[in-house]
Amino acid sequence: MPESLPELRAQIWQELQACVQDRNHGWRVATLATLSGQEPDARVVVLREVDEPSRELVFYTDARSPKVAQIRARSQGLLLCWCASLSWQLRLRVRLEVETDGLEVSSRWARLKLSPAAQDYLSPLPPGSVIGGAHGTHGTPPAPDRGSRGHFALVRARVESIDWTGLRGGGHRRAQFDAQGGRWLTP
Secondary structure, three states: OOOOHHHHHHHHHHHHHHHHHOOOOOOOEEEEEEEEOOEEEEEEEEOOEEEOOOOEEEEEEEOOOHHHHHHHHOOEEEEEEEEOOOOEEEEEEEEEEEEOOOHHHHHHHHHHOOOHHHHHHHOOOOOOOOOOOOOOOOOOOOOOOOOOOOOEEEEEEEEEEEEEEEOOOOOOEEEEEEOOEEEEEOO
16 A cells, blocks of 8 residues: 555556556446435446546446436536455545537547447437336337437546545555645544
């Protein structure tokens, strides 16, 4: 475990970079919390890109999903990451922005459109729509429209602060990084 704040900050960003390349990294699938009116709403997202210089993380979504409306109404969010192999937890306070068109969206869609994940954005039904018959019978969603970009969107999450906790047998450690710098905290 790093002993200095600069070493720790560098290692956190290295691990974030690693998680987008390694499908088995604990931080690849994170929990995103936003607000739905006055109520918290959380779901998992898959981190796709990390850019340390701009402190930005990117994940994909269906433009019709409830989180898009929540982000547009209130751009603050929190990403929670846990990595069992490191015994590290991250709480990232982020400013969120949704992009539904433009070169950035199109270029990512060009890479994704032939993969199985593309069907998530091609459904004619929005996320959360009821499918199937009555009485809980399993339904089959309508076939995706492969001729379009569908409802693919990307979400940029600009990191405003990092709250790190490292669990270890000799005592847990905690640190926070934000615009004022880094500091050790009581776990």
